[in-house]
Amino acid sequence: MDRYERILSLHRTLKHARYPVTVARLQDELGCSRATVYRDLAFLRDALMAPIVGDGEAGFRYDAEEGNRFELPGLWLNSDELHALLAAQQLLSRSGGGVLSNALAPLQQRIEKLLDEHSAGKTWPVERVRVIPHHSRRMDEQAFRFVCSAVLERKQLSFEYRARSTDERTRRTVSPQRVTHYRGNWYLDAWDHDRDGLRSFSVDRITAARVLDTAARDIDESELDRHLAGSYGIFSGEPKGWATILFNARAARWVADEHWHSQQQGRHLPDGSYELKLPYSSPRELLMDVLHYGADATIVEPASLREQARALLALALSNYER
Template identity: 65%
Template sequence: MDRYERILTLHRILKASRYPVPLTRLREELACSRATIYRDIAFLRDALGAPIESDPEQAAIRYDATEGDRFELPGLWLTSEELASLLALNELLGRADPGVLAGALAPFRARIEGLLSDQVSGRKLPIERIRVIASGARKLDQATFRTVAGALLSRTRLRFEYRARTTNALTTREVSPQRLTHYRDNWYLDAWDHGRDALRSFALDRMREAHSIEAVALDRGVAELDDHLAASYGIFSGPPKAWATIRFSAHAARWVADERWHSQQQGQWLPDGQYELKLPYSNSRELLMDVLKYGPEAEIVSPVSLREEMRIMLQLAIGAYNAGGGA
């Protein structure tokens, strides 16, 4: 943690604390030496004017009870994670398709660009030098997005025609929208499907003729949504049916060990330098495709059924090449 983030973290700890904060706790949370924490406290108090009070008997500090509520750091202070998120959001807004949605989001983008400007000199930062590249984004109908988002926020039901990619069958659905999910550069609606009496996820780009209807949406609890829609790997819903164990080569491990595949994943380094990743899944399709991109650098160890699915996929791929097709 650099000095900038230490000062910001120190300020936020003191703002949130009603009682004096021990210096030992501050040293642990800021991961710095005793001398460094004293220098940071002095800078926060003397250079930035923070109303710091000391408690020598407890070796602790706090913000003055009266002035502490009003005190804020001068200018704009963001952690690296917050800055990255703000920059990504700015780019996401900039990629919005032309139309009413882009126009509605324009004031938000202007506000973000204002926040990212240099508050001291008044000079705008070269935001154009930071870019977010979309991967696999599908064309989204703006009218559909507005209709879905409007029904979600007004808590009314939706009716639409839906053509599933898996079967290509066209069905009419009536749902109670629960939440919108932006996943891998595409939008999905998590909803209670009244025709199937169950939670489902729908890709917005597969919806047609979407319109809200005069019926109050049925609300499902957050815990139920997470258990059904976020418990397994990827976008596919449903409780986990098994845990996958995937072993990556020492070369691929340099990337995989730092990646977040799932909130409940378990990873460990093996003695030979390989990396073993375990995670829950419900539908195997997305997981198999993500493992497949590593080619010979990844091997599904278990369960046997998942390993067999991967083996069949690889055999079919080899068969396509052995068939002698192509130009």
């Protein structure tokens, strides 16, 4: 245990102790000598201004009144937390899109400084931590900031929106409810005042955003979940039905560990295949996910979803008949 970890452990022990803790117990918990315990106690008391009371015979603890208010200044990390911070630093610096990189640059600089201070001259092999973006989309960083500001400040938001499905451009005024990160991309859940209902907007399709002075309309969290999270994927609306999908034994080894929906039901079958049941509203995203598994997945029911999958496969096959 290095010094940082000993100081952190010593602080936690003294802060939660109801009675004085003996030096022998501290030696055992910290895994160090008696002299080291006294040095750490002195550093904690004199340099960090910890309210330590007691002596070597009766033991040590924090003052009953001041100890409740005292916390270690700055940020103290043990080795596990330091390694997690290192991974987070790489995630910030190497994630694609750049939409958060500029806003979080000051935080990243502080993380790098902390890593330097805690490394004791050791060079961390940061190249061993890899972050590979997948299917992320480019977006207007200023629009993203306005979206987040409106959500947090509870203000209405005005913007131009270009729907991906129709390529239609419209001007919308909404009461932002929350931002959702889903499959590497950002979405805005909002009350659409022009459509008089809850809608989800892909943030990468938002331009010319402007935060208004008008207070946003707040929608109850349960209603948001019921409307926006009750169906499969990012598509909103009440579930229209349940789909049953059968994966063969090869695909089962992956699908059994995947999270598709909060209400999904899955079971292994005797032949090694895997049956997955889940609710859905719009079939489009569900079909894309199922077809991703190709011949390893079969939609069992409902019949309408089977027919849609059959039509999509036939259409795809026709592209190769020329």
